[in-house]
Amino acid sequence: MAGAAALRRAARRVIRPLVNASAPSRTLVQPERLLSSQASPEHRGRAIVSGSELGLYPPERIRNFSIIAHVDHGKSTLADRLLELTGTIQKGHGQPQYLDKLQVERERGITVKAQTATMFYRNTVETSESHGTDSPSYLLNLIDTPGHVDFSYEVSRSLAACQGALLVVDAAQGVQAQTIANFYLAFESNLSIIPVINKIDQPTADPDNVKAQLKRLFDIDPSEALLTSAKTGQGLSQVLPAVIDRIPCPPGSCDLPVRMLLLDSYYDEYKGVICHVAVVDGAMRKGDKISSAATGRTYEVFDVGIMHPELTPTGVLYTGQVGYVITGMRSTKEARIGDTLHQAKSIVEPLPGFKPVRHMVFSGVYPADGSDFDALSHAIEKLTCNDASVSVTKETSTALGMGFRCGFLGLLHMDVFHQRLEQEYGAQVISTIPTVPYIFEYGDESKVQVENPAALASNTAKRVTACWEPTVIATILIPSEYVGPVIMLCSERRGEQLEYTFIDAQRALLKYRIPLREIIVDFYNELKSITSGYATFDYEDSEYQKSDLVKMDILLNGQPVDAMATIIHNQKAQKVGRELVDKLKKFIERQMFEITIQAAIGSKIIARETLSAMRKNVLAKCYGGDITRKKKLLEKQKEGKKRMKRVGSVDIPQEAFHELLKVSNSK
Numbered sequence: 001m002a003g004a005a006a007l008r009r010a011a012r013r014v015i016r017p018l019v020n021a022s023a024p025s026r027t028l029v030q031p032e033r034l035l036s037s038q039a040s041p042e043h044r045g046r047a048i049v050s051g052s053e054l055g056l057y058p059p060e061r062i063r064n065f066s067i068i069a070h071v072d073h074g075k076s077t078l079a080d081r082l083l084e085l086t087g088t089i090q091k092g093h094g095q096p097q098y099l100d101k102l103q104v105e106r107e108r109g110i111t112v113k114a115q116t117a118t119m120f121y122r123n124t125v126e127t128s129e130s131h132g133t134d135s136p137s138y139l140l141n142l143i144d145t146p147g148h149v150d151f152s153y154e155v156s157r158s159l160a161a162c163q164g165a166l167l168v169v170d171a172a173q174g175v176q177a178q179t180i181a182n183f184y185l186a187f188e189s190n191l192s193i194i195p196v197i198n199k200i201d202q203p204t205a206d207p208d209n210v211k212a213q214l215k216r217l218f219d220i221d222p223s224e225a226l227l228t229s230a231k232t233g234q235g236l237s238q239v240l241p242a243v244i245d246r247i248p249c250p251p252g253s254c255d256l257p258v259r260m261l262l263l264d265s266y267y268d269e270y271k272g273v274i275c276h277v278a279v280v281d282g283a284m285r286k287g288d289k290i291s292s293a294a295t296g297r298t299y300e301v302f303d304v305g306i307m308h309p310e311l312t313p314t315g316v317l318y319t320g321q322v323g324y325v326i327t328g329m330r331s332t333k334e335a336r337i338g339d340t341l342h343q344a345k346s347i348v349e350p351l352p353g354f355k356p357v358r359h360m361v362f363s364g365v366y367p368a369d370g371s372d373f374d375a376l377s378h379a380i381e382k383l384t385c386n387d388a389s390v391s392v393t394k395e396t397s398t399a400l401g402m403g404f405r406c407g408f409l410g411l412l413h414m415d416v417f418h419q420r421l422e423q424e425y426g427a428q429v430i431s432t433i434p435t436v437p438y439i440f441e442y443g444d445e446s447k448v449q450v451e452n453p454a455a456l457a458s459n460t461a462k463r464v465t466a467c468w469e470p471t472v473i474a475t476i477l478i479p480s481e482y483v484g485p486v487i488m489l490c491s492e493r494r495g496e497q498l499e500y501t502f503i504d505a506q507r508a509l510l511k512y513r514i515p516l517r518e519i520i521v522d523f524y525n526e527l528k529s530i531t532s533g534y535a536t537f538d539y540e541d542s543e544y545q546k547s548d549l550v551k552m553d554i555l556l557n558g559q560p561v562d563a564m565a566t567i568i569h570n571q572k573a574q575k576v577g578r579e580l581v582d583k584l585k586k587f588i589e590r591q592m593f594e595i596t597i598q599a600a601i602g603s604k605i606i607a608r609e610t611l612s613a614m615r616k617n618v619l620a621k622c623y624g625g626d627i628t629r630k631k632k633l634l635e636k637q638k639e640g641k642k643r644m645k646r647v648g649s650v651d652i653p654q655e656a657f658h659e660l661l662k663v664s665n666s667k
């Protein structure tokens with residue numbers, strides 16, 4: 001497995017020095033010196049952290065914090081610098097964005113999965129606690145969080161284990177839509193927030209303007225802001241002292257039986273299920289028996305330790321500490337995120353846990369070649385072991401055969417899932433048009449949630465009496481000159497304006513309630529294109545609203561293609577139906593017979609195109625009788641057809657499904 005290999009490679013690069021007791025006051029600890037004979041007795045020359053060393057860190061000497069920011073404002077780079085500064089990773093380890101371990105994270109430059117790292121740090125800069133004299137060393141747990149709107153669920157999960165957060169804002173770009181969303185997530189979780197204005201090395205940096213925005217939007221005192229450049233290192237020495245000084249220590253009692261929050265889990269092919277936990281009360285030792293509050297099952301603790309930043313066994317974890325535990329869990333399904341793990345046989349109050357995951361986007365995932373179903377099934381099972389936020393149920397399509405209906409947090413999440421399926425498991429898939437969960441009410445007053453448009457029978461005996469669709473509250477930040485086009489875009493997408501204010505002389509903030517369906521595919525791209533890339537956008541779930549929805553079928557030679565059915569607003573059906581049919585005509589290859597392509601609502605045809613018959617002769621240019629060359633051409637043609645889906649008697653290339661996806665969500 002690529003992930004495990006990367007982990008082992010990384011482990012070889014990591015040094016595990018701790019804190020230099022004799023480092024002079026008011027200078028930063030030099031990691032190299034930590035291995036010298038001057039190192040404190042508890043850490044001298046040791047590469048591995050022991051349980052007794054961890055015992056030296058009671059809650060008062062622990063800080064659990066997170067870094068939150070709008071995408072690309074520099075949180076992963078800042079995390080790297082903090083790991084280097086504390087000697088947790090070696091400087092110039094040659095792998096930027098250390099905590100972004102997934103291949104897809106590196107390729108796309110985004111953080112998808114929250115990661116945790118434990119650092120040891122001696123505060124040698126004067127703070128209200130240390131006053132610069134003989135300062136104690138601290139155990140700091142840094143939780144890196146994703147910045148993209150789809151992954152705010154991961155953000156809120158990480159925040160549950162923290163008492164504070166660094167709110168990173170780009171000094172040139174200023175506050176953006178996700179800065180606002182993340183600020184409120186942290187604020188509502190009662191976290192201490194340290195504003196960090198990053199990238200001050202940029203020529204266009206304007207930290208004073210950013211301070212004014214922070215004051216205006218969040219009432220943050222400008223004097224609290226730290227000015228940093230994660231690139232040049234400027235200002236970084238103030239960050240960890242501020243963490244120690246301004247973030248409270250974790251609550252909890254060392255004297256109570258162990259109780260811990262299960263933050264995340266993943267499957268490692270060598271070690272089995274690894275759970276990330278935050279110990280709230282008591283201590284957990286190797287060999288202990290612990291129970292899950294959710295399932296009631298009891299497990300033995302086989303291994304326990306910290307992420308430093310790789311798994312580092314310590315044999316014990318104490319109150320306030322964040323680390324990992326390996327038990328005999330066989331699948332991540334047993335490790336329910338947000339569950340409370342506690343001392344077996346003790347009666348404890350479960351911790352509050354997290355909001356359940358809400359799947360916003362559903363799509364069918366089918367093997368490009370029907371005979372690969374088992375391989376796809378295996379790949380999905382493996383992948384969902386490490387991404388519990390995807391829901392999976394088996395489904396069968398008459399057009400595409402056996403496959404799965406998957407629920408995702410958002411469209412980027414869906415894309416990332418597909419990319420990981422291809423990259424990590426070599427799976428070739430066809431995905432159907434994404435849809436949102438609608439609610440339909442029938443004449444007998446029964447209500448159903450519809451996650452697959454095909455499941456909504458067109459000529460049902462039951463009459464649909466009402467339908468509802470999910471909406472979101474969208475926050476959009478734009479330079480004021482783009483307000484006009486953005487308002488137009490939002491009203492085309494059936495948005496209702498809730499707020500329109502200016503955050504400074506140049507930028508406006510717009511809030512809209514918009515049906516989720518209208519934003520799931522290309523809303524963000526279009527918003528970016530009409531604002532020359534300047535808009536930033538975030539959304540949060542809102543309520544369901546009543547809507548006039550219809551099911552639109554696509555028929556090929558009179559046969560409905562279930563995988564292409566969509567649910568759509570009545571007013572848009574005609575236009576979208578027309579575009580879908582036009583697009584399909586371009587993508588479906590002409591065949592030996594005529595093909596009619598139709599869009600229909602119930603029995604009413606709303607658009608129609610005909611593709612005339614033809615046969616593409618690949619051997620036409622092949623003169624003479626070289627049989628091997630002819631064979632090669634025929635082989636090539638066969639290969640080309642591999643990624644086609646035979647629907648009835650018509651071959652549809654995979655791109656057609658992708659293109660439909662774009663059209664079905666356009667204006």
Ligand SMILES: Nc1nc2c(ncn2[C@@H]2O[C@H](COP(=O)(O)OP(=O)(O)OP(=O)(O)O)[C@@H](O)[C@H]2O)c(=O)[nH]1
Pocket residue numbers: 069070071072073074075076077078097109110111145146147148198199200201202228229230231232
């Ligand atoms: N000039 C300058 N560039 C920086 C600084 N910090 C980060 N960058 C660059 O900004 C880009 C984004 O940085 P990341 O650390 O990946 O941003 P992020 O916020 O973690 O992004 P996500 O992981 O997608 O949420 C990278 O190209 C960094 O090299 C800085 O202080 N100055």
